[in-house]
Amino acid sequence: MTEIDPGSSSGGYRLFDTHAHLCDPAFDGDRGEVLERAKDAGVESIIAVGETLQDARSNLALARDYPWIIRAAAGLFPTILDLEQAEALVQWIRRHADDLVAIGEVGLDYWKVEDGAERDVQREIFLRFVSLAMELDLPLNVHSRSAGAATIDLLLQCGARRVQLHAFDGRASKALPAIEAGFFLSIPPSVVRSRQKQKLVRHLPLERLLLETDSPVLGKEPGERNEPANLVHCLHAVAEIKGVAREAVAEAVEDNSLRLYGTALLGGDSHGSDSTNGSSTGE
Numbered sequence: 001m002t003e004i005d006p007g008s009s010s011g012g013y014r015l016f017d018t019h020a021h022l023c024d025p026a027f028d029g030d031r032g033e034v035l036e037r038a039k040d041a042g043v044e045s046i047i048a049v050g051e052t053l054q055d056a057r058s059n060l061a062l063a064r065d066y067p068w069i070i071r072a073a074a075g076l077f078p079t080i081l082d083l084e085q086a087e088a089l090v091q092w093i094r095r096h097a098d099d100l101v102a103i104g105e106v107g108l109d110y111w112k113v114e115d116g117a118e119r120d121v122q123r124e125i126f127l128r129f130v131s132l133a134m135e136l137d138l139p140l141n142v143h144s145r146s147a148g149a150a151t152i153d154l155l156l157q158c159g160a161r162r163v164q165l166h167a168f169d170g171r172a173s174k175a176l177p178a179i180e181a182g183f184f185l186s187i188p189p190s191v192v193r194s195r196q197k198q199k200l201v202r203h204l205p206l207e208r209l210l211l212e213t214d215s216p217v218l219g220k221e222p223g224e225r226n227e228p229a230n231l232v233h234c235l236h237a238v239a240e241i242k243g244v245a246r247e248a249v250a251e252a253v254e255d256n257s258l259r260l261y262g263t264a265l266l267g268g269d270s271h272g273s274d275s276t277n278g279s280s281t282g283e
Contacts, residue, residue: 013250015235016257016265017046017228018186019105019141019166019212022070023058026216026225031062035069038228045069045265046228049105049141049166051077053089060099071264073102075129078109078122078143086125090132101264103133104141105166108154111146123154130158138162139260145169152178162260167214169196172203179208184260186210188218189230191237201241206252210260211235 017038027034038046048059048070056074063072074096076089093103106129113122133140139162144151148170155163156177163183167190168175175185187209191197201209211234213219219226220233235253239246257265 020215022048041229075104075106107143108147186212190218
């Protein structure tokens with residue numbers, strides 16, 4: 001792919017990083033500066049996903065500290081096969097649903113979890129979060145490493161509608177049932193070096209693509225600390241791969257982000273299209 005100038009900006013377009021781990025210790029030393037760089041690059045807001053109950057609490061605190069850019073989400077990483085932890089997080093999400101824009105990240109991971117019995121537990125936990133998301137009308141921010149088809153099948157069986165498949169690692173053909181169901185797939189900066197991600201972008205409709213960074217991982221170079229400002233590299237890469245203007249991509253992914261997450265991405269008082277945010281203690 002064409003080398004992108006690291007100083008490139010969004011060109012004045014409003015971008016949304018739909019999946020980042022902002023509570024990660026990698027950002028403890030300069031989180032404020034990282035967020036300022038994101039804003040300067042045209043990032044309107046960032047969905048801070050979580051992997052544990054502690055992450056959920058941290059994300060809520062960060063959303064209060066940086067209300068001008070951070071939106072909180074809560075989830076249990078699929079490799080945590082603990083039903084008690086899952087239930088504790090389910091109950092926490094119920095209490096704080098009005099302060100969240102999504103449930104995530106949650107899902108299936110067949111790369112790390114190979115044992116059949118453990119996969120059954122993983123599936124049971126994921127089903128709890130899918131059911132909860134449908135009950136609360138919150139979008140699902142979904143992990144599906146080496147489990148794309150199984151994840152999509154489960155979501156379709158449950159009748160899930162508001163779904164983002166983050167950093168999908170399967171073939172485009174495997175994603176087609178998700179596209180037909182109205183799900184969205186998000187593209188990280190690693191697209192500049194990943195032939196799999198490039199093929200995904202090439203073959204899937206722009207109307208179903210979102211942008212993400214998955215910070216601090218999945219950056220332009222393996223092993224480097226990724227950050228939300230790098231979202232602009234996703235924008236430029238998608239435009240190049242599809243052979244369309246950056247303006248068209250920026251307009252499409254902005255519309256897609258708002259269709260899935262609603263005006264909560266813009267701040268204000270609502271999460272989703274028809275719901276109202278409240279305040280939270282974070283406990």
